[in-house]
Amino acid sequence: MTTTAEQMRAWTGPTILTYGFRPFFFGAALWAALAMALWVPMLSGHLTLPSSFDPVSWHVHEFLYGYLGAVIAGFLLTAVPNWTGRLPIVGWRLGLLALLWLAGRAAIAVSALLPAGVAAAVDLAFPVVLAFVIGREIVVGRNWRNLIVLAMLAVFALGNALFHWDSAQGEYAAQGYGLRLGLAAGLMMIAVIGGRIIPSFTRNWLVRRGPGRLPAPPMQTFDKLALLALLGALLLWVAGPAWLLTGGALALAGVLHALRLARWAGNRTLSEPLVLVLHAGYGFLPLGALALATESFLPGVFGTAAAQHLWMVGAIGLMTLAVMTRATLGHTGQALSAGAGTVAIYLFLGLAVLSRLAAGFWPGEASLFHTLSGLAWVAAFGGFAAVYGRLLLRLPPAKRI
Secondary structure, X not given: OOOHHHHHHHOOOOHXXXXXXXXXXXXXXXXHHHHHHHHHHHHOOOOOOOOOOOHHHHHHHHHHXXXXXXXXXXXXXXXXXXXXXXXXXXXHHHHHHHHHHHHHHHHHHOHHHOOOOHHHHHHHHHHHHHHHHHHHHHHHOOOHHHHHHHHHHHHHHHHHHHHHHHHHOOOOHHHOHHHHHHHHHHHHHHHHHXXXXXXXXXXXXXXOOOOOOOOOOOOOHHHHHHHHHHHHHHHHHHHOOOOHHXXXXXXXXXXXXXXXXXXXXXXXXXXXXXXXXXXXXXXXXHHHHHHHHHHHHOOOOOOHHHHHHHHHHHHXXXXXHHHHHHHHHHHOOOOOOOOHHHHHHHHHHHHHHHHHHHHHHOHHXXXXXXXXXXXXXXXXXXXXXXXXXXXXXXXXXXXXX
């Protein structure tokens, strides 16, 4: 049977096509930085794209379904072979999948110049093909445990389709069902997959540090109850974000997931940012839920958009950056430790979250805080591309195979 190493040796093309995380993590980082660099002048009215989406909806869509879609692809195309024991997709097949994602970004940017429905079809082709590829690997590998991941990916793709539908119907897609469904799917992925990897990675690191409290084992009864509470709260939020029942459900989910996080011994990881950042990223999931719950009962405290950004910039932005840095280091044979450059990009993203939240607290200074948040975001993801690009674009000399 051909091994992964043998398959990679047989590939004589660009190194970036030797594993799924390489093109998609690098592409996601570049797109995150470029899209935000475009959004800042769009927000101030100094730039207009020929997109059929209004500017805010373009910004939201390209973060959620553009950036996050690429990170999900990179993660799953790397993780699923480990889950199933099957070979990863490499070479031109991987390259074509990356080009399909890139075509979606281009089509959305110029969708006003295209016939109706063309941009949506091009954009939706990527998540549909990705779901087919991942589904085939899980089914053929009989990895039934991870069918839940395929289900969440399918819901994520459905959210993208609804986003396009909302826009086509003249609705404000940036606050429509498509946005909420896709964001809910992304948060459930963080809750499920993060609930596996955070305690596992933390335990592995702490065991080498000597005796002391270790994380609770993953997926215990409490974890399952917390996940069910979050699922119920998110379903209510998708259906009726302003309902008081939704606020109560979000508050319960926020408390349960804060307690879940506390069970993972994150306080013992302060000396290793590569592990600590996983806990920090997950922490924004309950914080976002509690902030939105507060908005349900006391409107205007945070502002709905600012509270929602705790999920989008905090939970999704920081957690994906944490996974991208760790996975890149691990899969390229580097030490699992954060250097100065890695710490800097984490701090920049933290600044982006805090600045965006500050815009909700001080609306009179919103323009300043929006700009600061955008610049910090560009620094974080541009920094990732600069610091990790050499690992993603070529094999380190000691690991050439």
